[in-house]
Amino acid sequence: MGEKVVRILxxxxxxxxxxxxxxxxxxxxxxxxxxWLSFSLPFFMITTxxxxxxxxxxxxxxxxxxxxxxxxxxxxxQAIGYYYSFPEPLALVSISAEAILFVLIASxxxxxxxxxxxxxxxxxxxxxxxxxxxLLFDAATFSINQTxxxxxxxxxxxxxxxxxxxxxxxxxxxxxxxRFLERIGKQKTTENFETRFATKDGASCWVNLSWDHIDDxxxxxxxxxxxxxxxxxxxxxxxxxxxxxxxxxSPTSILIVQNGYIRFANPSFSAFLGYTAAEITGKDxxxxxxxxxxxxxxxxxxxxxxxxxxxxxxxxxxxxxxxxLRGGGIFTTPIRHLDNPATLINLVDISExxxxxxxxxxDNEHRRGIIVTVAHELRTPLQPILGYLNLLISDPESYGxxxxxxxxxxxxxxxxxxxxxxINQMLDLSILESGKFHLSCSEFPLAPLVxxxxxxxxxxxxxxxxxxxxxxxxxxxxxxxxxxILEALLTNAxxxxxxxxxxxxxxxxxxxxxxxxxxxxxxxxxxPQDQFTSIFEPFQLVDGTVLSRKYERLxxxxxxxxKLVQMHGGDITVESVVNAGSTFTIHIPRDQExxxxx
Amino acid sequence: MTRKIMLVEDDQPILDMMDIILRRIxxxxxxxxxxxxxxxxxxxxxxxxxxxxxxxxxxxxxxFLEKLRTEYGNKDLPVILFTASxxxxxxxxxxxxxxxxxxxxxxxxxxLKAGIxxxxxx
Numbered sequence: 132m133g134e135k136v137v138r139i140l141x142x143x144x145x146x147x148x149x150x151x152x153x154x155x156x157x158x159x160x161x162x163x164x165x166x167w168l169s170f171s172l173p174f175f176m177i178t179t180x181x182x183x184x185x186x187x188x189x190x191x192x193x194x195x196x197x198x199x200x201x202x203x204x205x206x207x208x209q210a211i212g213y214y215y216s217f218p219e220p221l222a223l224v225s226i227s228a229e230a231i232l233f234v235l236i237a238s239x240x241x242x243x244x245x246x247x248x249x250x251x252x253x254x255x256x257x258x259x260x261x262x263x264x265x266l267l268f269d270a271a272t273f274s275i276n277q278t279x280x281x282x283x284x285x286x287x288x289x290x291x292x293x294x295x296x297x298x299x300x301x302x303x304x305x306x307x308x309x310r311f312l313e314r315i316g317k318q319k320t321t322e323n324f325e326t327r328f329a330t331k332d333g334a335s336c337w338v339n340l341s342w343d344h345i346d347d348x349x350x351x352x353x354x355x356x357x358x359x360x361x362x363x364x365x366x367x368x369x370x371x372x373x374x375x376x377x378x379x380x381s382p383t384s385i386l387i388v389q390n391g392y393i394r395f396a397n398p399s400f401s402a403f404l405g406y407t408a409a410e411i412t413g414k415d416x417x418x419x420x421x422x423x424x425x426x427x428x429x430x431x432x433x434x435x436x437x438x439x440x441x442x443x444x445x446x447x448x449x450x451x452x453x454x455x456l457r458g459g460g461i462f463t464t465p466i467r468h469l470d471n472p473a474t475l476i477n478l479v480d481i482s483e484x485x486x487x488x489x490x491x492x493x494d495n496e497h498r499r500g501i502i503v504t505v506a507h508e509l510r511t512p513l514q515p516i517l518g519y520l521n522l523l524i525s526d527p528e529s530y531g532x533x534x535x536x537x538x539x540x541x542x543x544x545x546x547x548x549x550x551x552x553x554i555n556q557m558l559d560l561s562i563l564e565s566g567k568f569h570l571s572c573s574e575f576p577l578a579p580l581v582x583x584x585x586x587x588x589x590x591x592x593x594x595x596x597x598x599x600x601x602x603x604x605x606x607x608x609x610x611x612x613x614x615x616i617l618e619a620l621l622t623n624a625x626x627x628x629x630x631x632x633x634x635x636x637x638x639x640x641x642x643x644x645x646x647x648x649x650x651x652x653x654x655x656x657x658x659p660q661d662q663f664t665s666i667f668e669p670f671q672l673v674d675g676t677v678l679s680r681k682y683e684r685l686x687x688x689x690x691x692x693x694k695l696v697q698m699h700g701g702d703i704t705v706e707s708v709v710n711a712g713s714t715f716t717i718h719i720p721r722d723q724e725x726x727x728x729x
Numbered sequence: 730m731t732r733k734i735m736l737v738e739d740d741q742p743i744l745d746m747m748d749i750i751l752r753r754i755x756x757x758x759x760x761x762x763x764x765x766x767x768x769x770x771x772x773x774x775x776x777x778x779x780x781x782x783x784x785x786x787x788x789x790x791x792x793f794l795e796k797l798r799t800e801y802g803n804k805d806l807p808v809i810l811f812t813a814s815x816x817x818x819x820x821x822x823x824x825x826x827x828x829x830x831x832x833x834x835x836x837x838x839x840x841l842k843a844g845i846x847x848x849x850x851x
Contacts, residue, residue, distance in 0.1 A: 507784060507813065514835040515746035521838050522750055551835065558813065571817065 151192050155200055158185035163207050170215035179229050182208060186233055190241045194248075201237030205230035264354030266298075270344060273298040285338075285356050287331040298352075303327040303335050319344045325357065337361040384459070384478035387468050391415050391432065394468055403459065403480055405452035416476075421448035421456060435463050435474040446481060457482040499561045506558040513551050520544045556691055563694040570609040570698055572723055577604045577649075581636055584617045593625050594632030594653075604638055606647055607723035612695045619688045620651045620715050628655030628712070640721070646701065650716040657709035667693045667703070692717075699723060734845065735759040735776035737767045737793065738811075739785045747780070754842050764788045768796060771803065777849055778807045794822075794829075804828065807848035811836070 135146045144152075162181045169178045182204045189197030212226030258265055264282025268275045274297045283290045286301060293301075302308045307326045314324055324340040337360075342352035378385045384400035386393055396411045404411065404419055420428045424447045431445050443463045448456050458481040466475045520540055523530055527537045562568050578600045590596060606613070617636075624634045635652040658666060667689050689703075696703045700720045707713035734756045738744050744760045751758040759776055761767045764785050771779070779797075783790035790810055797803050809830040812819055819831050832844050 510813065510834070511740050512742060514740075515742040517835040518743075518746040518750055518838075522746075522753065525838050526753070555813075 205233040303329045386476040389473040502561040574607045577606045594634040597635040600638040624653035647719045652714040654712040658707040733776040735779045738782040
């Protein structure tokens with residue numbers, strides 16, 4: 132407020148103060164004159180109370196400094212009184228008492244006024260510096276009479292702007308308005324009424340209101356900004372909702388286990404066991420495990436507290452409420468729950484998987500049974516054909532068969548024989564795959580076996596042979612199976628090359644990998660690199676296409692070879708260049724176990 | 730010595746073929762398509778040798794052999810098993826029974842001849 136200021140001596144005085152001082156001075160002088168007159172004149176006048184007018188006026192406005200006025204008044208009054216009343220003792224006493232009364236009353240008034248001023252200043256400080264918004268509004272019209280800056284700034288208004296509004300203006304939505312009106316209509320005093328105010332730019336501001344009626348007309352209201360809290364709550368709620376949805380709709384069971392007891396279980400776990408959530412929570416997880424798995428579960432659960440790079444996982448049998456057994460795969464992660472160590476468990480229902488596996492196993496068994504039967508059924512009619520053809524070819528003259536016809540019959544025989552071989556291989560493969568076939572391993576020298584294969588297959592007449600196997604090489608394997616392996620590889624080498632054929636058989640003993648390496652090299656058509664893997668598959672579909680006819684038989688016999696080598700704990704590899712030749716190498720561990728079947 | 734050879738086989742085409750081949754190589758085939766008749770036939774008309782299929786119903790070749798050797802106590806009658814692919818079971822059986830032979834199907838004429846001659850001589 133731009134009031135003019137006047138400096139007199141060391142004191143700074145406003146114009147209002149000057150006017151007040153002038154009024155006090157005039158009143159004091161008047162009182163002195165009236166007092167002087169009343170003593171000097173023969174009639175009595177009421178003079179004493181007049182002095183209270185300037186004294187009260189002075190102490191009201193200037194407090195302690197106003198006491199000077201009271202002092203001056205008392206001295207002057209006493210001087211005049213003594214002058215006229217001396218030496219009447221009663222009059223002197225009464226005059227002195229009245230003079231003291233001036234100062235006393237002035238002091239008392241000063242004291243109270245200072246008290247009131249101090250209290251007011253305190254409340255003003257509270258009002259102005261409060262961290263709460265404070266507003267006073269009209270009980271009937273809700274127009275805002277007074278606010279502190281805090282409230283104005285809360286809503287981005289200046290204090291002048293906000294006092295032109297009503298409380299209803301700053302409530303964000305009609306719904307909030309009606310809630311406010313309903314509440315203020317019901318309750319004269321309210322605490323913690325949460326609502327939303329609109330800031331100057333229309334944004335929402337969450338507030339907590341507490342109000343009280345000061346009198347019939349005015350309501351005092353404190354406003355707390357709870358935006359941050361509400362935002363945090365909302366975020367928290369959003370997160371909670373997210374986690375809730377995640378856990379409740381998760382197809383895997385999710386548990387929190389603390390000291391072995393279930394603290395939380397999601398609906399999937401309830402469904403998995405058939406118990407309600409209430410029946411599960413607080414129970415020992417171990418009580419739901421099949422007793423046969425109890426020991427391994429106890430051992431497993433003892434490791435839960437450890438910090439490991441990946442979750443621990445193991446499968447257990449659980450007992451459902453109906454007493455059924457269900458397989459569950461448990462994955463655990465150490466977490467903190469309510470500020471204490473706990474274990475987060477993800478449980479995957481594997482009973483369905485186990486059922487499927489069993490079914491697949493049964494189906495496979497069934498399929499193998501069918502293959503064996505089919506192979507037998509296919510082979511049986513071939514026998515008479517082969518028998519008759521053999522009969523005709525072995526003694527053509529007696530059946531009146533001429534040379535041309537004999538050649539045709541011989542070609543028939545080759546084809547039928549090939550068919551027989553395929554069926555036999557199919558049967559062999561299904562027997563190998565059934566896992567019912569066991570090796571009968573013994574230790575024997577390799578070179579004589581290779582010689583026998585070559586001799587009995589007559590390979591020396593079909594190709595130029597190079598054999599590099601030292602006589603000292605001993606191998607532990609199933610001799611009959613190794614014979615079949617070598618025979619199959621040599622047959623392929625012959626079938627997939629043209630004259631002049633060159634076939635090499637090389638042996639190398641691996642020093643580092645402790646394996647026998649037997650390589651069979653040909654100079655045949657070779658195999659494209661992209662078929663290096665598929666040639667070892669049985670002759671069915673590879674990548675959705677049937678293997679070219681060229682490799683059909685090769686594929687089947689190679690898949691048997693591979694199975695047999697693998698049964699020895701070994702493997703087979705191929706290196707090949709198209710139109711230059713292939714090298715098949717079988718790798719068989721040297722430390723093969725010698726065992727004899729029955 | 731009789732040249733009778735009993736063939737126990739439930740597949741008629743094979744029986745027919747074997748009939749021709751056995752006659753051709755100089756034997757007198759006795760064809761038994763039903764394995765349940767075979768034991769009676771062994772008693773009533775003893776052959777010099779039995780050619781026995783394994784996969785047969787309602788009794789397979791192993792069961793027939795077991796009955797022949799134990800119930801009928803006939804341990805001397807030579808039997809040749811026809812097998813799809815010789816397994817350990819057959820190998821062991823052959824080692825234990827001197828009057829048992831194995832031939833892998835389909836058998837060629839020289840193989841059949843040699844197999845029979847092993848027991849009956851030329």
